[in-house]
Amino acid sequence: xxxxxxxxxxxxxxxxxxxxxxxxxxxxxxxxxxxxxxxxxxxxxxxxxxxxxxxxxxxxxxxxxxxxxxxxxxxxxxxxxxxxxxxxxxxxxxxxxxxxxxxxxxxxxxxxxxxxxxxxxxxxxxxxxxxxxxxxxxxxxxxxxxxxxxxxxxxxxxxxxxxxxxxxxxxxxxxxxxxxxxxxxxxxxxxxxxxxxxxxxxxxxxxxxxxxxxxxxxxxxxxxxxxxxxxxxxxxxxxxxxxxxxxxxxxxxxxxxxxxxxxxxxxxx
Amino acid sequence: xxxxxxxxxxxxxxxxxxxxxxxxxxxxxxxxxxxxxxxxxxxxxxxxxxxxxxxxxxxxxxxxxxxxxxxxxxxxxxxxxxxxxxxxxxxxxxxxxxxxxxxxxxxxxxxxxxxxxxxxxxxxxxxxxxxxxxxxxxxxxxxxxxxxxxxxxxxxxxxxxxxxxxxxxxxxxxxxxxxxxxxxxxxxxxxxxxxxxxxxxxxxxxxxxxxxxxxxxxxxxxxxxxxxxxxxxxxxxxxxxxxxxxxxxxxxxxxxxxxxxxxxxxxxxxxxxxxxxxxxxxxxxxxxxx
Numbered sequence: 001x002x003x004x005x006x007x008x009x010x011x012x013x014x015x016x017x018x019x020x021x022x023x024x025x026x027x028x029x030x031x032x033x034x035x036x037x038x039x040x041x042x043x044x045x046x047x048x049x050x051x052x053x054x055x056x057x058x059x060x061x062x063x064x065x066x067x068x069x070x071x072x073x074x075x076x077x078x079x080x081x082x083x084x085x086x087x088x089x090x091x092x093x094x095x096x097x098x099x100x101x102x103x104x105x106x107x108x109x110x111x112x113x114x115x116x117x118x119x120x121x122x123x124x125x126x127x128x129x130x131x132x133x134x135x136x137x138x139x140x141x142x143x144x145x146x147x148x149x150x151x152x153x154x155x156x157x158x159x160x161x162x163x164x165x166x167x168x169x170x171x172x173x174x175x176x177x178x179x180x181x182x183x184x185x186x187x188x189x190x191x192x193x194x195x196x197x198x199x200x201x202x203x204x205x206x207x208x209x210x211x212x213x214x215x216x217x218x219x220x221x222x223x224x225x226x227x228x229x230x231x232x233x234x235x236x237x238x239x240x241x242x243x244x245x246x247x248x249x250x251x252x253x254x255x256x257x258x259x260x261x262x263x264x265x266x267x268x269x
Numbered sequence: 270x271x272x273x274x275x276x277x278x279x280x281x282x283x284x285x286x287x288x289x290x291x292x293x294x295x296x297x298x299x300x301x302x303x304x305x306x307x308x309x310x311x312x313x314x315x316x317x318x319x320x321x322x323x324x325x326x327x328x329x330x331x332x333x334x335x336x337x338x339x340x341x342x343x344x345x346x347x348x349x350x351x352x353x354x355x356x357x358x359x360x361x362x363x364x365x366x367x368x369x370x371x372x373x374x375x376x377x378x379x380x381x382x383x384x385x386x387x388x389x390x391x392x393x394x395x396x397x398x399x400x401x402x403x404x405x406x407x408x409x410x411x412x413x414x415x416x417x418x419x420x421x422x423x424x425x426x427x428x429x430x431x432x433x434x435x436x437x438x439x440x441x442x443x444x445x446x447x448x449x450x451x452x453x454x455x456x457x458x459x460x461x462x463x464x465x466x467x468x469x470x471x472x473x474x475x476x477x478x479x480x481x482x483x484x485x486x487x488x489x490x491x492x493x494x495x496x497x498x499x500x501x502x503x504x505x506x507x508x509x510x511x512x513x514x515x516x517x518x519x520x521x522x523x524x525x526x527x528x529x530x531x532x533x534x535x536x537x538x539x540x541x542x543x544x545x546x547x548x549x550x551x552x553x554x555x556x557x558x559x
Contacts, residue, residue, distance in 0.1 A: 012361055012364060030398065097288050105300050106295055127305055201386070206390050207500060228504070243388070247387070
């Protein structure tokens with residue numbers, strides 16, 4: 001084997017490791033500094049402290065922002081999963097009219113930069129004299145995550161065999177019974193995965209929220225306001241907690257959505 | 270009340286109701302706001318209130334004012350540079366991923382997906398803590414003796430925006446490249462080797478050209494995400510790091526000129542559509558056969 005052929009894998013691994021350091025390295029800084037006192041740029045390793053976390057539990061503005069975020073997330077999840085399922089079923093139904101046009105509209109907020117979606121909604125709400133509130137944030141998030149939820153559910157729906165539905169009708173089931181007893185159980189894990197993804201996206205959404213929010217702020221918006229003032233231990237503590245939470249969400253979502261074969265590790269290339 | 274109607278002709282009525290229900294939200298909350306926003310870009314502002322009569326003055330202002338066009342081009346270049354850097358970093362990772370099998374491939378893929386869902390604001394904050402005048406990067410460079418006083422090259426300016434956006438968007442570039450690399454049939458590489466090509470030759474003359482559509486769609490993907498961002502420039506760009514997104518955002522805040530902001534966003538949307546089309550067209554041209 002030539003030298004280049006042996007050096008290539010090493011180079012590849014080095015570059016990959018470097019990218020992972022780029023991706024994860026910066027995140028260590030706030031996590032470490034949430035437990036240790038940092039003064040003049042050096043970390044005091046001798047005294048780990050959780051005081052920043054305790055201070056956080058007393059910070060009312062953060063707690064109310066967290067509450068707002070959870071309400072918005074729940075609202076956006078319920079709306080987007082219900083709508084996404086309905087739209088996926090409609091797209092797959094033989095009677096659907098202009099299904100590609102419809103799909104294009106659904107994808108628009110996801111394709112366009114969030115600033116455009118946010119501004120369009122901002123102008124729209126103002127024009128129809130809809131007071132900016134918690135509800136406008138929920139609508140903004142729903143429109144944003146809908147594309148992903150819809151796509152996830154549609155992909156699962158299309159992977160189901162058509163004979164499943166035909167068999168159900170042949171056996172005398174109504175469309176409602178077919179939906180509830182045949183399609184829904186088959187779609188449920190895709191719906192659950194999509195719901196978690198939607199929640200994770202909504203939990204982090206900042207740009208649209210900044211534009212359509214009234215007086216309430218969600219956690220990322222609150223964080224954004226805090227960060228512009230500088231680095232403090234309680235921001236770092238909050239950052240560490242949010243990272244932990246989103247990582248957990250992401251791992252759960254992956255479990256639901258990855259095909260079982262990928263997890264088991266098949267080699268079907 | 271509608272019971273009797275529904276009984277009279279369920280097969281006639283249900284499809285129409287379904288169509289109506291399916292279209293109501295997408296039309297009402299996506300298409301209508303976007304259309305309204307396009308209309309707004311032809312209005313103007315006078316003494317803090319919006320004048321609802323059509324004019325193209327906003328667009329004229331964009332193309333003639335000496336401020337906006339240079340920032341627009343500079344932002345496009347910046348995002349192009351981000352896209353190139355991301356692809357440069359992402360390609361080896363994606364390639365490495367294709368050499369793995371089973372569990373390790375799955376784990377690495379998940380590790381790449383996790384940062385995608387992590388809070389955007391937090392990632393900007395984390396990278397900023399590294400870039401600052403007294404940040405990790407400067408400290409590391411000082412420690413290794415590469416520089417003898419903190420470098421200001423990447424402190425709160427456009428370079429900082431470039432670096433931050435690159436770090437943030439690499440995962441988005443890995444996935445399309447990985448998918449296109451995986452689609453290359455193994456037989457092609459084996460054939461190339463059988464015909465006497467070295468691994469390097471096979472890589473440059475078979476793998477790279479065949480992965481081009483994925484690489485280009487990764488670039489257009491990153492470009493679109495970078496150009497629409499106004500948080501990163503605001504957080505790490507400082508005074509000099511003004512980008513197009515930031516100007517648009519300021520029209521809805523401090524400057525309070527919604528119609529002009531809408532016009533600028535329409536221009537942004539046009540650039541985005543162009544980028545998506547370029548990325549997608551090459552993909553369909555090269556990767557047409559699935």
